[in-house]
Amino acid sequence: xxxxxxxxxxxxxxxxxxxxxxxxxxxxxxxxxxxxxxxxxxxxxxxxxxxxxxxxxxxxxxxxxxxxxxxxxxxxxxxxxxxxxxxxxxxxxxxxxxxxxxxxxxxxxxxxxxxxxxxxxxxxxxxxxxxxxxxxxxxxxxxxxxxxxxxxxxxxxxxxxxxxxxxxxxxxxxxxxxxxxxxxxxxxxxxxxxxxxxxxxxxxxxxxxxxxxxxxxxxxxxxxxxxxxxxxxxxxxxxxxxxxxxxxxxxxxxxxxxxxxxxxxxxxxxxxxxxxxxxxxxxxxxxxxxxxxxxxxxxxxxxxxxxxxxxxxxxxxxxxxxxxxxxxxxxxxxxxxxxxxxxxxxxxxxxxxxxxxxxxxxxxxxxxxxxxxxxxxxxxxxxxxxxxxxxxxxxxxxxxxxxxxxxxxxxxxxxxxxxxxxxxxxxxxxxxxxxxxxxxxxxxxxxxxxxxxxxxxxxxxxxxxxxxxxxxxxxxxxxxxxxxxxxxxxxxxxxxxxxxxxxxxxxxxxxxxxxxxxx
Amino acid sequence: xxxxxxxxxxxxxxxxxxxxxxxxxxxxxxxxxxxxxxxxxxxxxxxxxxxxxxxxxxxxxxxxxxxxxxxxxxxxxxxxxxxxxxxxxxxxxxxxxxxxxxxxxxxxxxxxxxxxxxxxxxxxxxxxxxxxxxxxxxxxxxxxxxxxxxxxxxxxxxxxxxxxx
Numbered sequence: 001x002x003x004x005x006x007x008x009x010x011x012x013x014x015x016x017x018x019x020x021x022x023x024x025x026x027x028x029x030x031x032x033x034x035x036x037x038x039x040x041x042x043x044x045x046x047x048x049x050x051x052x053x054x055x056x057x058x059x060x061x062x063x064x065x066x067x068x069x070x071x072x073x074x075x076x077x078x079x080x081x082x083x084x085x086x087x088x089x090x091x092x093x094x095x096x097x098x099x100x101x102x103x104x105x106x107x108x109x110x111x112x113x114x115x116x117x118x119x120x121x122x123x124x125x126x127x128x129x130x131x132x133x134x135x136x137x138x139x140x141x142x143x144x145x146x147x148x149x150x151x152x153x154x155x156x157x158x159x160x161x162x163x164x165x166x167x168x169x170x171x172x173x174x175x176x177x178x179x180x181x182x183x184x185x186x187x188x189x190x191x192x193x194x195x196x197x198x199x200x201x202x203x204x205x206x207x208x209x210x211x212x213x214x215x216x217x218x219x220x221x222x223x224x225x226x227x228x229x230x231x232x233x234x235x236x237x238x239x240x241x242x243x244x245x246x247x248x249x250x251x252x253x254x255x256x257x258x259x260x261x262x263x264x265x266x267x268x269x270x271x272x273x274x275x276x277x278x279x280x281x282x283x284x285x286x287x288x289x290x291x292x293x294x295x296x297x298x299x300x301x302x303x304x305x306x307x308x309x310x311x312x313x314x315x316x317x318x319x320x321x322x323x324x325x326x327x328x329x330x331x332x333x334x335x336x337x338x339x340x341x342x343x344x345x346x347x348x349x350x351x352x353x354x355x356x357x358x359x360x361x362x363x364x365x366x367x368x369x370x371x372x373x374x375x376x377x378x379x380x381x382x383x384x385x386x387x388x389x390x391x392x393x394x395x396x397x398x399x400x401x402x403x404x405x406x407x408x409x410x411x412x413x414x415x416x417x418x419x420x421x422x423x424x425x426x427x428x429x430x431x432x433x434x435x436x437x438x439x440x441x442x443x444x445x446x447x448x449x450x451x452x453x454x455x456x457x458x459x460x461x462x463x464x465x466x467x468x469x470x471x472x473x474x475x476x477x478x479x480x481x482x483x484x485x486x487x488x489x490x491x492x493x494x495x496x497x498x499x500x501x502x503x504x505x506x507x508x509x510x511x512x513x514x515x516x517x518x519x
Numbered sequence: 520x521x522x523x524x525x526x527x528x529x530x531x532x533x534x535x536x537x538x539x540x541x542x543x544x545x546x547x548x549x550x551x552x553x554x555x556x557x558x559x560x561x562x563x564x565x566x567x568x569x570x571x572x573x574x575x576x577x578x579x580x581x582x583x584x585x586x587x588x589x590x591x592x593x594x595x596x597x598x599x600x601x602x603x604x605x606x607x608x609x610x611x612x613x614x615x616x617x618x619x620x621x622x623x624x625x626x627x628x629x630x631x632x633x634x635x636x637x638x639x640x641x642x643x644x645x646x647x648x649x650x651x652x653x654x655x656x657x658x659x660x661x662x663x664x665x666x667x668x669x670x671x672x673x674x675x676x677x678x679x680x681x682x683x684x
Contacts, residue, residue: 456625456649456651457620457621457622457651457656458620459617459618459619459620459655460527460528460617460618461615461616462527462528462615462617463615464614467616477651492526492527495527496526496527499618499620500530503605503606506622507605507622507624510624
């Protein structure tokens, strides 16, 4: 990092010198591949002469040189700086751009490491603002340490600017930050390096795990900001590789892939290759889904840091991202039928400002790819440390696997069985002081938790069949994301009550949250 | 039964403002223009090849046209909005009913839009945006003055009750 102090009082920094090479290598590979395609053919058609090799190589070399040259110019232009208020990035050779990102608009800062960058130990910062999409800033490449430092600095500044303890509050009490303890009460190894923690991870599912989760959940006092700011991260869970593999294989897509392969092999064996080939599209349809999930979620580790949940994952490309737990708008725990035997759950969240169409392929919302019920609850406590009820574990248990009206659940009436023959007894919601929990799904179990202050707007809907049966569905509008919370098929009376009261509850909860933020 | 539905989509303490009847005209005009080409093409086809299937196509197209036109005529009077102390209510639909509650404090921005036909018939559409894409809070068919008044009112109410995400 070479620092240049300029007249504007900002300290401008440069990204790492290797950046043009890392950005350029893909072009070189493309040129070489293009050349290589004709190569075997030429060889078959009449041997090769030295010039057949040298000319393409020369072109590739020239292209590489040009690209690296351009990359070097771009590197010279690329500078960044920050003040108390904003992050400034200058870039572009022909079309110069100076971008100013207000710090209080920054939602998340991820560290990503593409394959080649990983070999040379470089990282890129991906800075997302509330608008999402094209307004994101990519700062790269930086050395591992610089990337972490810059991120820490920015987060510190953001912390000061927004002055919103919610966004950066650690869910841990300060004394725990000194000596990390996992949910079974054993001390944990502290981590501050970014190369992936290797610590012990709680996997016990016994009663102890439950009780300790409850203890941690009960602590709602925000930790003094500075005190925990640079405290080591505390690993909450690390998903073992076999479980990731098993969970990816225990999916409908994986089953279809395997069935397709079996049918194809059988067809080949009986000499009917036409059928075998006609099934190829299926293989290309489902296979990548399984593969993608495997590759992207391999080595999934979640740790609590002062600014949220730090997630690291990936087999070929490691990504580290921070999910600001204070900005989570809704959380979903889901369990497919194939996972039920193993008691596995998946936790996803909606985070404000993280959703953009370009990032559709990238999963930024999973905070637990596959975990036990205890881990699923840990994920929930992380997002919502105080559920606002006396016995949160019993309540969440009832929400996860229960049915009927125990513990205050309001469910669909019997008349809903015509529209929803399986899950009408499970369908429903329960309220706590802090959140609403919507429960649904008979085969694939789902619960959605929305803190009261996070509801954007509400709607009640009723179709002709529902009207016949005296039913209505309520939608809770959350920020854009994977989760679209709703409660289906309530009685008209219950739906109206939910609509009216939830509007008041969310207003009051917002007022309370604003007061806390202001004080 | 009618009474029960009324309480759900028509709370007793709320006075609804209906949208302008001009909206029926705009929507019917748009719909007619949309269907004009297919219907004419089908009729031409019927004249050229008089067969049972060309007749069927014409019948289906005309049927769809009339059906949707009837639905539009019924739908528009069912639309309404109401400003309450803390939130805006928007109601729509007869067969598929919906009632949306948008708290003022949640509004991010308010748009007023008017297409060429809208302007011709002197109406405009007010759209409320919250941080959620699911909030489909459109109030179509407002007279321009009313649209501007509603926008300003919503904006000022939203400001005074602005809440963070």
